[in-house]
Amino acid sequence: MNATTAQSTETAFESFEADWQEWHAAHERHRAHPHGFLAVTHLHWLGPEPAALDGVPGTWSAVNDLVTVVLEPGETLELEQQAFPAGETVIGPIAERGGLNLSSGQTVIELAKRGGEYIVRPRNPENALLRGYQGTPAYSPDAAYAVRGTYVPFEVPRPTAVGAAVEGIQHVYEAPGEIRFKLAGQELALTAFNGHAPGSLLVLFTDQTSGKTTYAANRSLSMVPAADGAVELDFNRAVNLPCAYTDLATCPLPPAENRLPVPIEAGEKIPYERQDQQ
Structure with missing residues (x-):
C-alpha cells in the first residue's frame, strides 16, 4: 500500500467513525427524552x-x-x-x-x-x-461490520408470529421479505419486517455475542433497500430495544431464523443497568 492509498483509507475510516459518533449521539439524545x-x-x-x-x-x-x-x-x-x-x-x-x-x-x-x-x-x-441514565456502552465502530446485502421480497408477505419480552403475549408482524448477506465467511439471511418510516425495513436478531457482551433477548437494525434490492447492513448501528433497560416493555423477540450463528461484535452492548443480570 503506497502512502496515498494509506492516507485515503485513513481518511475514509475517520469519516466512517465520525458519522457513527454523530448517529450514536443523536440516538442517545432520543433515548433520554424526558418522556421516552x-x-x-x-x-x-x-x-x-x-x-x-x-x-x-x-x-x-x-x-x-x-x-x-x-x-x-x-x-x-x-x-x-x-x-x-x-x-x-x-x-x-x-x-x-x-x-x-x-x-x-x-x-x-x-x-x-x-x-x-x-x-x-x-x-x-x-x-x-x-x-440515573449513564448512556449505553457500544463497540467501537468497525467498517468490517458494515456489509452489503440483497433484499429479496417474498411472493406474498408472510404473517410472522414472535414472542415478547413479557410472558403471555405474542406479536404478529408482516414480513415482506428477507435480507441475504455474507459475514465471517458465511452466507446468512434475516427475515425483515416493515420499518417505521415508509420504505424502510427492520430486523430483530440475536447472535453469538447475545447474553455475553450484548443483550440476550434481541437487538434491532433498520435499513432502506434501493430499488434494485441492494441494501447496507451496518451492524455498528444495531441498537437495544426498550426491554434491554426496563421490565415495563413488551418488546418483540426475533423470529427463530434470525438467531445468527456468528458473533456480531458491533453496535450496542448490554446496558449498564442490566450488566449484573446477565
Whole structure:
C-alpha cells in the first residue's frame, strides 16, 4: 500500500467513525427524552373491571375493544391539549401496536394495544431510571461490520408470529421479505419486517455475542433497500430495544431464523443497568 492509498483509507475510516459518533449521539439524545421509555414508571394491563392505576388519574377499564376512563372532579387528563370532562370518557378502538399519548401535569400517559390487550404506561421525567441514565456502552465502530446485502421480497408477505419480552403475549408482524448477506465467511439471511418510516425495513436478531457482551433477548437494525434490492447492513448501528433497560416493555423477540450463528461484535452492548443480570 503506497502512502496515498494509506492516507485515503485513513481518511475514509475517520469519516466512517465520525458519522457513527454523530448517529450514536443523536440516538442517545432520543433515548433520554424526558418522556421516552426510560421515563416509564408503571405497566398496567386493562381489564373489564374499573381499576385505579398507580401514577395515573381516574379509573380505567377495557371492554369490547373500547377503553373507558372515569375522572373524579379535580382530576386532569388531556389528549392533544383537549381536557377530558369529569365523569366517563370512552376511547378507541386502537389498532394493534398503535397508541395515544395522554397527559396529566408533567406525566405523559401512553395508552396502547399490545398482543390484543390494552396497556397504560405513565411516563414521568423524574423516573429514577431516566435520571440515573449513564448512556449505553457500544463497540467501537468497525467498517468490517458494515456489509452489503440483497433484499429479496417474498411472493406474498408472510404473517410472522414472535414472542415478547413479557410472558403471555405474542406479536404478529408482516414480513415482506428477507435480507441475504455474507459475514465471517458465511452466507446468512434475516427475515425483515416493515420499518417505521415508509420504505424502510427492520430486523430483530440475536447472535453469538447475545447474553455475553450484548443483550440476550434481541437487538434491532433498520435499513432502506434501493430499488434494485441492494441494501447496507451496518451492524455498528444495531441498537437495544426498550426491554434491554426496563421490565415495563413488551418488546418483540426475533423470529427463530434470525438467531445468527456468528458473533456480531458491533453496535450496542448490554446496558449498564442490566450488566449484573446477565
